Amino acid sequence: MGNGNGPLSGAVIAVAGAGGPAGRATLERLADAGAVVVGSDNNPERLAEAVDAARYAHGGATVVGEKADLLDLQSVRDWAAHIERDFGRVDGLVHLVGGWRGGTAFTRTGIDDWDLLEKLLIRTVQHTSLAFFDALQRSDRGRYVLISAAGAAKPAAGNAAYAAAKAAAEAWTLAMADGFRKTAGEGGPTSAATILIVKALVHEAMRAERPNAKFAGFTDVRDLAEAIAGVWEKPAAEVNGNRLWLTERP
Template sequence: MSTTTPGNGAGGELEGAVVAVAGAGGPAGHATLKRLAEAGAVVVASDADAERLALGVDAARFAHGGATVTGDTVDLLHLAEARDWAAKTEKEFGRVDGLIHLVGGWRGSASFAETDLADWEALHDLLVRTVQHTSLAFEGPLARSGNGRFVLVSAAGAARPTAGNAAYAAAKSAAEAWTLALADGFRKAGGDGPPPAAATILIVKALVHDALRAERPGAKFAGFTDVKDLAESVRQLWSRPAEEVNGTRLWLTPQP
């Protein structure tokens, strides 16, 4: 493994970095695994769906021959499993330089009055609890790496909730607040110097990928972020100093 500081190489490439990706089984996860592997990172993926996870891991390995891409089925609704995954990753590879949180989900209603609180329960688990568990599990390893990144993907709707999206917007807002608290912890850990790691929020309106375009050939997808562009934005976070991206919301769609 490279002895240089990961993320500080030529072009911001990630040779020598070890990056974990939570919720790697979906289109955004698959794109992120490929981009990180292409950049030279060791990529450690997890998802609750073993079949979708295996597809993404195999595709990343195939696209970038020689890349180290592994997959673990992890239930991030259990803090112990998240901690075990973080500890296993750090022990096996010697460091953890990133945790990319891509666990997602959406539920909504036709109006505010029709909001089903069961939606809140489900989204709280998917969008908040998994952020809590991954951040608590990986905070120590990311700080020890000296140049770690915790990345949350959030939604523009968190800032401007609509009547039918109360549960979704509230969950995303809670996840953002939690991530910013982690960022403050990194800032304080740095004392008078730079933080040892950064927690950053990437904000999209929604995500789009090739299969979705094929399903809806007439759709414009205005303001949507392609999963490949999201993956590149993730990769670029190591090309900037931790103090520049820690505690920031980076908009990948026009800011309202």
């Protein structure tokens, strides 16, 4: 089973938030590496376009889009069970669910911003990690990959809600990593939870809209997808519980 003879041939990887530019690039990169890829997104039309693009880029690749309500734990548990039942295993969950709210000053932070970001950036991480933990632990190369932001380590006054939500998601993911460590056998963990940190993401449409912008420190979604695929090339012990920086540390 798999999409060819690439380094991820035989792997089955789920991608949450697969319909955006980063998700689209990730679907294509993982399919190119040989993985079976199962994407989910809250926008069905956007997800279908991303899946079709990945299939077109890699003829014959197994790339599918499935519905899962990431704000409902049982729905996510059902999704994880469905993937393992249909494909025999789950070797990864890439968490690309995003969202941003911010302002110009700390005192203008809206609590309603926090209410939204807590759902998008924390609750979805809680649900995917809890739902996929056992399946990833059963894999001999299970990986949970969270995409976070440099602002979590150095919050700005106007981004209090966003930075706090990102920091909480990181802490939750590191706790998952400790779970893999504590339940591993004598040989150490074969599964890992890791965090890729960017300043912000940029893609072709953004560059087309702002041709004179430098996007200093931004990570191109294709480079992010390359880094995501690279997580499987490193030993679990090397990436488990670690933050991998794709931008300069603040």
